[in-house]
Amino acid sequence: MIKFDHVSKTYPGGQQALQKVDFHIEPGEMAFLTGHSGAGKSTILKLISLMERPSVGNVLINGHNLNQIKPSQVPYIRRDIGMIFQSHQLLMDKTVFDNVALPLIIEGYSRKQIQKRVSSALEMVGLLHKTQQHPQTLSGGEQQRVGIARAVVNRPPLLLADEPTGNLDPKLSMEIMQLFEDFNQAGVSVFIATHDLGLIARMKYRTLTIKEGRMIDDGLAEGQDAFLGADDLNQPPITKLPPKYTL
Amino acid sequence: MSLLFTERSGASKVRKVGLFQRIFMGGINHFRQALASLGDLWRSPLATMMTIGVLGLSITLPSTLYIMVKNTEKVTAGWEDAGEISLYLKADTTATQAKQLLVAVSLMTTKIDDARLIEPEDALAEFESLSGLGDSLAYLDKNPLPYVLLVTPKIDYLQPDAAKILLQDLEQQSVVDFGKLDIEWLEKLYSIVSIAKDIVWIVAILLCVSVVLIIGNTIRLNILSQRDEIVVMKLVGATDNFIRFPFLYTGFWYGFLGGMLAWMLVAFLLWWIQTGVENLAGLYQTEFTITGLDMVALGIILAISISLGLIGSIISVQKHIKEIEPK
Numbered sequence: 001m002i003k004f005d006h007v008s009k010t011y012p013g014g015q016q017a018l019q020k021v022d023f024h025i026e027p028g029e030m031a032f033l034t035g036h037s038g039a040g041k042s043t044i045l046k047l048i049s050l051m052e053r054p055s056v057g058n059v060l061i062n063g064h065n066l067n068q069i070k071p072s073q074v075p076y077i078r079r080d081i082g083m084i085f086q087s088h089q090l091l092m093d094k095t096v097f098d099n100v101a102l103p104l105i106i107e108g109y110s111r112k113q114i115q116k117r118v119s120s121a122l123e124m125v126g127l128l129h130k131t132q133q134h135p136q137t138l139s140g141g142e143q144q145r146v147g148i149a150r151a152v153v154n155r156p157p158l159l160l161a162d163e164p165t166g167n168l169d170p171k172l173s174m175e176i177m178q179l180f181e182d183f184n185q186a187g188v189s190v191f192i193a194t195h196d197l198g199l200i201a202r203m204k205y206r207t208l209t210i211k212e213g214r215m216i217d218d219g220l221a222e223g224q225d226a227f228l229g230a231d232d233l234n235q236p237p238i239t240k241l242p243p244k245y246t247l
Numbered sequence: 248m249s250l251l252f253t254e255r256s257g258a259s260k261v262r263k264v265g266l267f268q269r270i271f272m273g274g275i276n277h278f279r280q281a282l283a284s285l286g287d288l289w290r291s292p293l294a295t296m297m298t299i300g301v302l303g304l305s306i307t308l309p310s311t312l313y314i315m316v317k318n319t320e321k322v323t324a325g326w327e328d329a330g331e332i333s334l335y336l337k338a339d340t341t342a343t344q345a346k347q348l349l350v351a352v353s354l355m356t357t358k359i360d361d362a363r364l365i366e367p368e369d370a371l372a373e374f375e376s377l378s379g380l381g382d383s384l385a386y387l388d389k390n391p392l393p394y395v396l397l398v399t400p401k402i403d404y405l406q407p408d409a410a411k412i413l414l415q416d417l418e419q420q421s422v423v424d425f426g427k428l429d430i431e432w433l434e435k436l437y438s439i440v441s442i443a444k445d446i447v448w449i450v451a452i453l454l455c456v457s458v459v460l461i462i463g464n465t466i467r468l469n470i471l472s473q474r475d476e477i478v479v480m481k482l483v484g485a486t487d488n489f490i491r492f493p494f495l496y497t498g499f500w501y502g503f504l505g506g507m508l509a510w511m512l513v514a515f516l517l518w519w520i521q522t523g524v525e526n527l528a529g530l531y532q533t534e535f536t537i538t539g540l541d542m543v544a545l546g547i548i549l550a551i552s553i554s555l556g557l558i559g560s561i562i563s564v565q566k567h568i569k570e571i572e573p574k
Binding site: 049051061062064069072073075076077078079080083085089090091102103105106107108109110150157 | 249250251252268269272273276475476478479480481482483484485486487489572573574
């Protein structure tokens with residue numbers, strides 16, 4: 001699903017964010033990306049969502065090389081990727097409904113379809129009763145769930161999350177993670193960048209670790225888990241192939 | 248539509264968005280965006296009114312000047328049609344000679360529309376009645392006025408240059424003392440009108456450029472104030488066009504509303520000037536109404552102002568929407 005092939009990224013000004021990063025996430029897999037702040041987690045997500053381009057190497061999604069994507073095609077790529085951000089990136093002057101409907105309006109769905117899909121997305125995250133409220137009247141966890149509903153509303157095959165639980169307490173974090181598990185079980189590939197190691201330890205999914213721009217552990221080899229020091233990850237990676245993808 | 252997941256695009260044909268629906272929803276979206284842009288303007292009435300005011304006034308000035316020039320042309324065109332050549336015959340010309348000349352001139356049918364002879368007695372009588380010098384004229388021992396032949400040229404010879412040539416022609420006649428074609432002042436008037444026209448064009452061009460800049464800048468501020476929203480839209484896969492259109496509609500509305508305001512202002516100004524013009528016309532014993540502010544003028548003003556609004560917003564949108572990218 002996501003394949004990094006000797007990817008390096010140097011930002012203008014000489015800061016080397018990634019050095020020869022290689023990894024492959026299978027379709028239907030759920031995986032974590034972890035590392036200290038500034039290690040390069042965000043850069044990896046930005047390369048996948050085409051907010052940045054690699055300096056060297058190739059990023060492939062579903063076998064398509066993103067280097068061959070023209071700037072005018074970028075919006076269409078992003079429609080296939082549900083993105084969730086630590087800062088939610090919600091429109092504060094629009095209702096919850098309008099926020100979640102935005103990707104569908106952009107894709108030109110009819111009013112009826114939008115109504116149906118937004119309702120089902122909000123139902124999944126448990127916010128169906130808050131459709132007409134504005135995001136600032138919601139709690140942090142609820143705002144994050146609105147962001148998740150927006151990410152999944154057009155049923156993308158791939159979900160990317162950047163510190164989705166960054167501002168949340170452990171209980172809410174766990175709820176959010178369970179949502180991701182649900183989507184994963186429905187066949188969606190999920191890739192989550194987080195530094196919440198406790199959470200990762202409880203989840204027992206494949207974990208990729210990045211340090212100073214280098215992939216020091218791609219979560220596949222056993223017994224090299226220096227960063228986490230946990231036995232949990234010595235289990236074989238959970239790689240689910242998608243069952244029939246329905247939401 | 249999916250570029251990455253071909254199985255997804257296959258599915259989309261069946262259950263997601265068909266071509267017809269895409270076009271139909273595209274139309275609906277445009278309508279929705281146009282209304283939404285109008286709504287945005289409505290929600291910040293003061294800023295909107297100030298912008299529209301500037302546009303309206305900028306368009307009003309050249310429009311008013313243009314209509315004034317048009318009306319001046321109409322008036323002078325009327326004068327031109329009435330153009331006549333007066334041939335003053337020599338003082339010793341006899342009535343027979345004068346009649347012969349009248350016949351001769353009348354026969355020049357290619358150039359002359361009409362010719363009329365004014366007897367000295369008639370001329371004196373007319374002078375007496377119009378000048379109010381009736382009593383004093385009685386002291387003259389003989390009529391000092393000569394025979395006068397009034398010649399109305401054909402339309403082709405009404406233009407100043409052609410009329411001059413005709414005049415020289417007529418002055419060749421032996422009994423003619425001199426001819427008079429009072430077109431010099433007309434020529435002066437024409438050149439003044441043509442300068443006025445040039446000034447209207449210059450003012451119009453300058454103000455149109457300023458309208459484009461004003462709208463461009465207003466749209467730029469709109470774009471910058473919605474920066475966060477644009478970033479979010481780009482993140483969830485909005486194309487540049489999708490983001491662009493609301494701002495183009497804003498430019499459209501600015502142009503439309505500015506044009507309407509300009510039309511109303513022009514109507515008001517002309518109504519105001521009309522009183523003065525009527526007084527002036529009254530002094531010349533004529534009636535004159537300023538015309539030109541009809542539906543066609545409204546259409547032209549609106550077309551120009553909407554184009555200016557669109558040009559301004561297109562320039563701004565092309566430059567700034569690209570610059571805003573999610574980081």
